[in-house]
Amino acid sequence: MAPVPCAICxxxxxxxxxxxxxxxLCKECFITIFEEEIHHTVTTTKLFSPGDRxxxxxxxxxxxxxxxxxxxxxxxxxxxxxxxxxLSIDEGIKxxxxxxxxxxxxxxxxxxxxxxxxxxxxxxxxxxxxxxxxIGKKGNCxxxxxxxxxxxxxxAKMLGIRHVVTGHNADDVAETILMxxxxxxxxxxxxxTSIVTGDEMSxxxxxxxxxxxxxxxxxxxxxxxxxxxxxTECLYSPEAFRGSARTLIKNLERVRPSAILDxxxxxxxxxxxxxxxxxxxxxxxxxxxxxxxxxxEEGAAGCGTNGRSSGGEMADMEKKLQEDEEASxxxxxxxAAASNGVNGQRHDRIGSKTEPQNGAKRESGKKLTRQTLGTxxxxxxxxxxxxxKACMLLEGLNKNRPKMEIEVDVEDEESSTLRRRMERLALAxx
Amino acid sequence: xxxAAYELIVVHIDLNLDAVDRKDTSALLERYKVxxxxxxxxxxxxEEALLLESIExxxxxxxxxxxxxxxxPGSERLQQxxxxxxxxxxxxxxxxxxLTRLLVDVAKRNGCESILFADSxxxxxxxxxxxTAKGRGFSLPWQVSxxxxxxxxxxxxxLRDLLKKELMTFSSLTVPPLSDxxxxxxxxxxxxASSKLTTIDDLMAQYFESAEENYPSIVANxxxxxxxxxxxxxxxxxxxxxxxxxxxxxxxxxxxxxxxQNSVSRARQNKSHGDLETQNVLCYGCLRSING
Numbered sequence: 001m002a003p004v005p006c007a008i009c010x011x012x013x014x015x016x017x018x019x020x021x022x023x024x025l026c027k028e029c030f031i032t033i034f035e036e037e038i039h040h041t042v043t044t045t046k047l048f049s050p051g052d053r054x055x056x057x058x059x060x061x062x063x064x065x066x067x068x069x070x071x072x073x074x075x076x077x078x079x080x081x082x083x084x085x086x087l088s089i090d091e092g093i094k095x096x097x098x099x100x101x102x103x104x105x106x107x108x109x110x111x112x113x114x115x116x117x118x119x120x121x122x123x124x125x126x127x128x129x130x131x132x133x134x135i136g137k138k139g140n141c142x143x144x145x146x147x148x149x150x151x152x153x154x155x156a157k158m159l160g161i162r163h164v165v166t167g168h169n170a171d172d173v174a175e176t177i178l179m180x181x182x183x184x185x186x187x188x189x190x191x192x193t194s195i196v197t198g199d200e201m202s203x204x205x206x207x208x209x210x211x212x213x214x215x216x217x218x219x220x221x222x223x224x225x226x227x228x229x230x231x232t233e234c235l236y237s238p239e240a241f242r243g244s245a246r247t248l249i250k251n252l253e254r255v256r257p258s259a260i261l262d263x264x265x266x267x268x269x270x271x272x273x274x275x276x277x278x279x280x281x282x283x284x285x286x287x288x289x290x291x292x293x294x295x296x297e298e299g300a301a302g303c304g305t306n307g308r309s310s311g312g313e314m315a316d317m318e319k320k321l322q323e324d325e326e327a328s329x330x331x332x333x334x335x336a337a338a339s340n341g342v343n344g345q346r347h348d349r350i351g352s353k354t355e356p357q358n359g360a361k362r363e364s365g366k367k368l369t370r371q372t373l374g375t376x377x378x379x380x381x382x383x384x385x386x387x388x389k390a391c392m393l394l395e396g397l398n399k400n401r402p403k404m405e406i407e408v409d410v411e412d413e414e415s416s417t418l419r420r421r422m423e424r425l426a427l428a429x430x
Numbered sequence: 431x432x433x434a435a436y437e438l439i440v441v442h443i444d445l446n447l448d449a450v451d452r453k454d455t456s457a458l459l460e461r462y463k464v465x466x467x468x469x470x471x472x473x474x475x476x477e478e479a480l481l482l483e484s485i486e487x488x489x490x491x492x493x494x495x496x497x498x499x500x501x502x503p504g505s506e507r508l509q510q511x512x513x514x515x516x517x518x519x520x521x522x523x524x525x526x527x528x529l530t531r532l533l534v535d536v537a538k539r540n541g542c543e544s545i546l547f548a549d550s551x552x553x554x555x556x557x558x559x560x561x562t563a564k565g566r567g568f569s570l571p572w573q574v575s576x577x578x579x580x581x582x583x584x585x586x587x588x589l590r591d592l593l594k595k596e597l598m599t600f601s602s603l604t605v606p607p608l609s610d611x612x613x614x615x616x617x618x619x620x621x622x623a624s625s626k627l628t629t630i631d632d633l634m635a636q637y638f639e640s641a642e643e644n645y646p647s648i649v650a651n652x653x654x655x656x657x658x659x660x661x662x663x664x665x666x667x668x669x670x671x672x673x674x675x676x677x678x679x680x681x682x683x684x685x686x687x688x689x690x691q692n693s694v695s696r697a698r699q700n701k702s703h704g705d706l707e708t709q710n711v712l713c714y715g716c717l718r719s720i721n722g
Binding site for chain 2: 036037038040041044045170177178181182183184185186189195211212248251252254255256258259261262263264265266267268269270272273274275314315317318321322325
């Protein structure tokens with residue numbers, strides 16, 4: 001078979017089929033178009049201004065390594081005038097983070113960028129290994145996620161930097177959109193698609209320049225540029241709810257390669273359709289959702305998101321939804337008028353026939369107030385609550401009495417035993 | 431005096447193009463008539479959608495219905511249109527759109543106030559994610575909510591609170607059972623994402639079939655969530671030439687948004703901007719189905 005020429009330069013032999021659109025390209029043209037597309041994103045969204053100091057959240061994994069490499073290239077090629085710094089978080093996970101940090105240290109030399117490493121131990125007095133030792137496998141990803149989001153901001157502040165870029169790619173964003181639909185989280189659906197969170201007023205802004213870049217293309221880019229990155233997944237349990245969405249995204253991509261981008265487009269459009277009342281106030285789950293700047297929606301980068309997880313989290317949520325339905329049937333005299341008008345889906349129709357019990361409002365604390373950004377009374381870090389999530393978790397740790405249930409976020413992990421128990425419960429209930 | 435509050439017109443749109451298959455479906459429709467004799471029945475082939483003037487056929491690369499070669503049967507032209515689409519997902523997508531538009535046309539011609547769809551909770555959840563995956567997130571407020579649709583006729587989903595498995599159970603328990611009136615589809619568990627014939631619709635059906643088993647509340651929650659999305663108001667909109675849904679100014683087509691980072695496509699778009707007046711507006715989802 002005759003060699004196929006590259007679809008762009010028409011001279012070199014095509015060696016790469018672009019995952020995004022199946023275009024056949026030569027290596028050089030692929031690298032160029034990948035970089036140009038990121039440049040396009042950066043310029044059309046006016047992500048940076050000359051003189052900006054930018055911290056690259058660097059885990060040593062493929063996404064952040066590619067991000068660092070591309071930003072360095074573009075900064076030089078197009079005179080962005082940026083000062084780029086690598087910012088790494090040391091969660092303190094032996095056999096995982098210590099190795100990946102070695103990669104970041106090499107990257108710092110390769111890309112000639114300063115590197116700042118902020119450790120959980122110095123910020124919180126706990127390494128993740130110690131956390132896991134103290135609380136077992138139960139919910140350790142919650143700790144890690146909460147701590148990391150804050151640690152990135154704290155690290156940036158230590159460096160006097162107001163803008164952190166992360167390596168979230170199109171697959172991550174698409175996944176988050178499907179995940180938020182599956183768990184009915186409209187406030188997050190409305191927020192998760194924007195390329196920047198926070199604004200000029202925020203202490204630290206976050207952005208994802210790789211938002212439209214396919215994960216497969218990031219891997220190809222890293223491979224063809226022979227980038228030095230670390231590819232081992234975290235040793236501790238991966239995020240479970242995301243796994244289901246991830247598998248779906250991967251299958252969609254196989255059926256229609258554009259699907260990832262199409263989901264991102266849908267997410268951007270849907271964000272405009274989320275009623276304002278919902279973005280501020282929502283009924284069931286969002287009282288645990290803090291402002292995105294303090295509690296980003298994607299803990300994915302740097303975590304194992306390989307989709308091998310069980311549906312334990314879904315079982316937990318299923319149980320919670322059923323409880324909510326039961327509870328709302330008990331407060332039928334209170335809410336019936338409000339809920340009749342909307343397209344309420346109530347599966348517990350038998351439950352709703354039960355006599356209304358006035359005093360039985362088990363979830364009376366659920367009515368929420370609009371989230372406002374303040375600062376944590378303990379650590380002074382931005383928070384939508386009096387005491388920030390990290391401090392709450394820390395308090396539990398320091399009392400040597402883990403308090404997982406303070407804020408069972410839908411993202412939270414449960415131990416595998418608890419998970420199994422939940423699954424049994426859900427099955428029994430169904 | 432008959433106290434029926436509504437006059438029901440049962441409309442069947444035949445997606446089969448083959449005469450033999452059509453015989454089967456009309457036989458089934460006869461069984462319906464025997465079982466529910468009070469309603470009015472009508473049946474149309476999907477090719478009748480090709481006669482709709484509300485669709486911008488030029489946008490689909492087709493000639494206007496009136497200029498068509500009258501010798502060529504509609505089913506053949508439909509086959510040609512569908513065959514020209516780039517993937518199985520695109521074919522299903524365009525067929526679904528044509529079906530909806532024909533149904534609306536029939537409803538309007540019969541002076542109907544509303545179209546009742548039999549979508550279950552499971553089906554609506556499926557649709558929410560399918561449309562999202564096809565880049566049609568913008569269209570969800572008109573696709574999963576009860577109320578007046580943009581086509582000027584109501585869309586209602588009276589079975590929206592029931593799971594598919596509940597409908598199946600009901601159909602076999604009710605007396606006499608409805609089972610012989612229902613075309614049952616095989617389990618979607620064998621669907622493979624690597625098959626060229628597999629569509630996004632298939633994947634979602636498979637996903638929610640299993641989700642419904644273990645997580646019925648999550649399925650219901652998806653529908654509850656997508657039903658909360660509100661249509662954009664006050665914006666300058668143009669109707670998509672194919673699906674007819676409103677497309678906000680500057681958001682038509684698959685080019686010229688953040689995810690379109692390709693300078694080649696941008697150049698193409700700029701070129702076409704010159705004759706914007708004659709340019710047919712297609713929404714992102716429809717153009718994706720036509721262009722691949």
